[in-house]
Amino acid sequence: MTDTTLPAPTRRLPSMAVLGPLLALIVLIVIGALMNPNFLSGANITNVLARSAFIGIIAVGMTFVITAGGLDLSVGSMAAFIAGLMILVMNAALPSMGVGVPIILLGMAVALLAGTLAGMLNGFLITTLGIEAFIVTLGSMGIYRSLITWLANGGTLSLGFELRTFYRPVYFDGVLGVSWPIIVFALVVIIGEIIMTRTAFGRHCAATGSNEHVAHYSNVNVNRTRLLTYAALGMLVGVATIMYVPRLGSASASTGVLWELEAIAAVIIGGTVLKGGFGRVWGTVIGVLILSLIDNILNLTDFVSPYLNGAIQGVIIILAVILQRERKAAQ
Amino acid sequence: MSVPVLSLEAVGKSFGPVKVLHEIDLALRAGEVHALIGENGAGKSTTMKILAGYQPASTGRLLLDGKETRFASLHEGEAAGIVMIHQEFNLAEQLTVEQNIFLGRELKRGPLLDKARMRSLTRRYLEHVKCRVAPDALVSSLSNSEKQMVEIAKALSRNARVLIMDEPTAVLTNRETEVLLEQVRALKEQGTAILFTSHKLDEVAAISDVVTIMRDGHVVHAGPTSETDEDGMAKAMVGRDVSDLYPAKGRGPATDTVLSVRGLTVPGFAQDASFDLKAGEILGLGGLIGAGRTELMEGLAGLRPATADQITLFGEIVTIKTPSDAQRRGLCYLTEDRKLRGLLLNWGMRENLTLQTLFKFGGRFIDRRAEDAALDNAIREFGIRAGSRDVKVGNLSGGNQQKLLLAKVMLSEPRILIADEPTRGIDIGTKQQIYVFLRQLTAKGFAVIVISSEMPELMGLADRIIVMRSGQLAGELSGDEITEDAIVRLSMGLSATQSAGIHLAGAS
Numbered sequence: 001m002t003d004t005t006l007p008a009p010t011r012r013l014p015s016m017a018v019l020g021p022l023l024a025l026i027v028l029i030v031i032g033a034l035m036n037p038n039f040l041s042g043a044n045i046t047n048v049l050a051r052s053a054f055i056g057i058i059a060v061g062m063t064f065v066i067t068a069g070g071l072d073l074s075v076g077s078m079a080a081f082i083a084g085l086m087i088l089v090m091n092a093a094l095p096s097m098g099v100g101v102p103i104i105l106l107g108m109a110v111a112l113l114a115g116t117l118a119g120m121l122n123g124f125l126i127t128t129l130g131i132e133a134f135i136v137t138l139g140s141m142g143i144y145r146s147l148i149t150w151l152a153n154g155g156t157l158s159l160g161f162e163l164r165t166f167y168r169p170v171y172f173d174g175v176l177g178v179s180w181p182i183i184v185f186a187l188v189v190i191i192g193e194i195i196m197t198r199t200a201f202g203r204h205c206a207a208t209g210s211n212e213h214v215a216h217y218s219n220v221n222v223n224r225t226r227l228l229t230y231a232a233l234g235m236l237v238g239v240a241t242i243m244y245v246p247r248l249g250s251a252s253a254s255t256g257v258l259w260e261l262e263a264i265a266a267v268i269i270g271g272t273v274l275k276g277g278f279g280r281v282w283g284t285v286i287g288v289l290i291l292s293l294i295d296n297i298l299n300l301t302d303f304v305s306p307y308l309n310g311a312i313q314g315v316i317i318i319l320a321v322i323l324q325r326e327r328k329a330a331q
Numbered sequence: 332m333s334v335p336v337l338s339l340e341a342v343g344k345s346f347g348p349v350k351v352l353h354e355i356d357l358a359l360r361a362g363e364v365h366a367l368i369g370e371n372g373a374g375k376s377t378t379m380k381i382l383a384g385y386q387p388a389s390t391g392r393l394l395l396d397g398k399e400t401r402f403a404s405l406h407e408g409e410a411a412g413i414v415m416i417h418q419e420f421n422l423a424e425q426l427t428v429e430q431n432i433f434l435g436r437e438l439k440r441g442p443l444l445d446k447a448r449m450r451s452l453t454r455r456y457l458e459h460v461k462c463r464v465a466p467d468a469l470v471s472s473l474s475n476s477e478k479q480m481v482e483i484a485k486a487l488s489r490n491a492r493v494l495i496m497d498e499p500t501a502v503l504t505n506r507e508t509e510v511l512l513e514q515v516r517a518l519k520e521q522g523t524a525i526l527f528t529s530h531k532l533d534e535v536a537a538i539s540d541v542v543t544i545m546r547d548g549h550v551v552h553a554g555p556t557s558e559t560d561e562d563g564m565a566k567a568m569v570g571r572d573v574s575d576l577y578p579a580k581g582r583g584p585a586t587d588t589v590l591s592v593r594g595l596t597v598p599g600f601a602q603d604a605s606f607d608l609k610a611g612e613i614l615g616l617g618g619l620i621g622a623g624r625t626e627l628m629e630g631l632a633g634l635r636p637a638t639a640d641q642i643t644l645f646g647e648i649v650t651i652k653t654p655s656d657a658q659r660r661g662l663c664y665l666t667e668d669r670k671l672r673g674l675l676l677n678w679g680m681r682e683n684l685t686l687q688t689l690f691k692f693g694g695r696f697i698d699r700r701a702e703d704a705a706l707d708n709a710i711r712e713f714g715i716r717a718g719s720r721d722v723k724v725g726n727l728s729g730g731n732q733q734k735l736l737l738a739k740v741m742l743s744e745p746r747i748l749i750a751d752e753p754t755r756g757i758d759i760g761t762k763q764q765i766y767v768f769l770r771q772l773t774a775k776g777f778a779v780i781v782i783s784s785e786m787p788e789l790m791g792l793a794d795r796i797i798v799m800r801s802g803q804l805a806g807e808l809s810g811d812e813i814t815e816d817a818i819v820r821l822s823m824g825l826s827a828t829q830s831a832g833i834h835l836a837g838a839s
Contacts, residue, residue, distance in 0.1 A: 207675060
């Protein structure tokens with residue numbers, strides 16, 4: 001053949017789709033700092049990050065599910081159900097095990113196991129039985145929400161008082177002033193980012209979401225890949241619940257309401273393509289931070305009513321998708 | 332001579348710094364069939380897009396009825412009577428024929444659709460192209476040739492004066508092609524100007540009045556078709572002689588059987604197929620499109636559910652349930668559909684190349700440097716031509732996509748390669764490269780199965796041919812028995828020759 005040497009890969013400036021969410025985050029921080037001097041205080045930052053952690057941990061899992069071409073609407077209800085289950089099991093074990101580290105570990109194991117199983121069930125119905133992800137998870141969303149309401153008998157499930165006191169530090173304490181939820185969130189993000197960009201599994205997720213036929217013909221086990229994303233998301237819902245339960249020590253029918261939408265919104269704002277094929281874990285982190293900063297700023301200032309929080313988040317989500325489309329058009 | 336309906340004068344086109352068309356002159360006249368040929372990447376598609384108003388020219392003039400014009404969009408082109416039919420059909424699969432034909436300009440009576448009139452008009456257009464599908468048939472239920480006809484009917488309904496067809500016969504069987512060519516002749520007689528591209532030079536010779544040959548963005552030949560023959564065309568396209576398109580065949584009957592298939596059934600597609608494959612041979616699999624060839628081989632490679640009495644691979648009885656099983660055992664399938672099954676078009680070359688063999692690139696983490704090295708190798712070994720390494724695979728020409736796909740499959744180092752339509756829709760120069768490559772594989776003692784609908788390819792390449800018909804193996808031909816006549820007879824359900832003397836596979 002003729003000349004086959006190619007120029008080396010060129011380093012270009014990242015596109016607007018990459019920079020957009022980052023710029024939006026910086027703008028929000030500047031606005032926050034100008035409006036309220038307390039905004040940049042350690043206490044406030046810790047508060048924002050810790051509250052972001054639940055949605056954030058779930059959103060990292062959601063990034064994988066969406067990248068592989070799926071969707072999971074059930075995570076909010078699932079979190080409530082797992083929280084309820086965890087509380088029930090720990091309360092039931094209290095007489096025999098007493099207050100101590102083992103019972104906490106038991107609760108954590110229950111949460112992780114229940115989350116993984118719930119995720120696998122979603123994944124099984126979607127992949128092996130071939131039912132639309134939207135329908136399966138819409139169904140399981142209703143089922144878990146109803147189960148927690150039933151378990152709590154319409155009210156609230158609470159951890160025993162001593163247990164609650166013993167478990168509280170998992171949310172409120174930390175290492176070197178960084179609270180545990182933030183540490184766990186950071187770990188989940190780092191591991192997620194590495195898996196997404198550096199491992200075969202991450203690339204198989206993107207290939208599956210991009211075109212499952214090509215993935216299949218490239219010997220990627222499409223069903224297994226999808227199933228694993230749902231199982232991982234379920235497990236991360238379990239992790240989030242482990243961090244969440246000590247905060248209030250209770251679970252009710254209103255626990256985790258709309259978490260699924262916040263998680264999906266964070267993923268989309270971060271630049272992951274809703275139709276699948278491309279995912280960015282660190283983008284999701286930025287998405288989560290943007291959403292909770294808006295909430296935080298509205299609460300700290302009286303410039304705009306906090307009641308308008310949802311409206312502003314909505315505008316941001318739509319803007320993010322428009323940015324994605326511009327990038328597509330540019331190609 | 333009459334004024335051309337549509338013509339290009341010294342048209343150039345650049346994408347950024349890359350100049351893809353240089354000073355193109357081309358004139359389409361009423362009642363004339365114009366063939367535009369050239370290798371992939373020669374600039375045919377861009378030329379057609381400029382003619383149809385999909386893209387503006389960078390330099391030069393576009394003339395409509397002798398007057399300079401500029402189409403702001405393809406809608407303006409269509410309004411002027413210029414209709415382009417794409418290689419990938421532009422039909423909504425879930426709508427009916429009638430809904431497709433009137434899509435976007437539905438006839439109305441008041442606020443409601445005038446279905447009766449649309450139906451009768453649709454029927455008339457379809458009759459016009461002698462297409463016998465019902466106006467209310469779903470497009471998804473039509474065959475490729477019927478879809479092609481619907482596209483032409485749609486063009487007619489828009490009063491096309493100029494019809495531009497991008498490789499209209501690439502996905503058609505011989506019989507379907509004949510029907511299409513008949514229609515092209517009829518349209519020509521009615522005064523439509525027609526431009527088409529094709530890689531099948533016999534078609535070009537048979538139907539076109541004028542031929543324009545492009546190479547590397549230049550017009551290298553233009554003139555009446557009668558003044559050139561097929562060899563001349565091929566030579567002008569490639570810029571060199573291609574008389575020896577097919578490499579010399581193998582060294583004669585090999586002995587080692589590397590693959591032995593007994594009673595392979597792919598439910599719904601192929602029943603009870605038995606055949607052997609020997610080291611160092613290219614086995615051709617012929618038959619009509621839809622005979623189940625692709626499905627049979629996909630079943631063998633674990634890509635779709637299949638059952639078999641026994642499969643022996645390199646002397647070992649094996650069960651292949653997934654494509655990974657097959658890959659581990661050295662059996663690989665190269666898909667016929669590089670765009671929908673072979674490559675991720677919105678990804679780069681590196682990620683596409685290694686997708687099937689990621690396990691080879693690092694243990695726990697992907698080794699990007701090793702991937703880049705593999706891409707360098709593939710580019711060199713297969714002669715992939717791309718503007719830059721970062722280019723999205725969808726922007727490569729068909730031939731380069733095919734080479735990349737071949738490189739991707741070869742990374743798993745198959746000892747048996749099943750190549751399904753390995754040269755569909757690619758230029759003659761690349762075809763030749765691929766033929767040479769396949770023959771080199773067999774020279775190393777590997778075995779190759781080639782599925783092809785192109786008769787000359789099958790006969791030129793294969794040492795032995797098995798023919799499939801309606802899900803069954805209809806017969807086997809080797810050596811002097813391999814004739815076009817015999818293959819056609821077997822695909823049609825007749826015996827290979829009038830007298831007996833064929834070996835029926837599966838008779839044992």
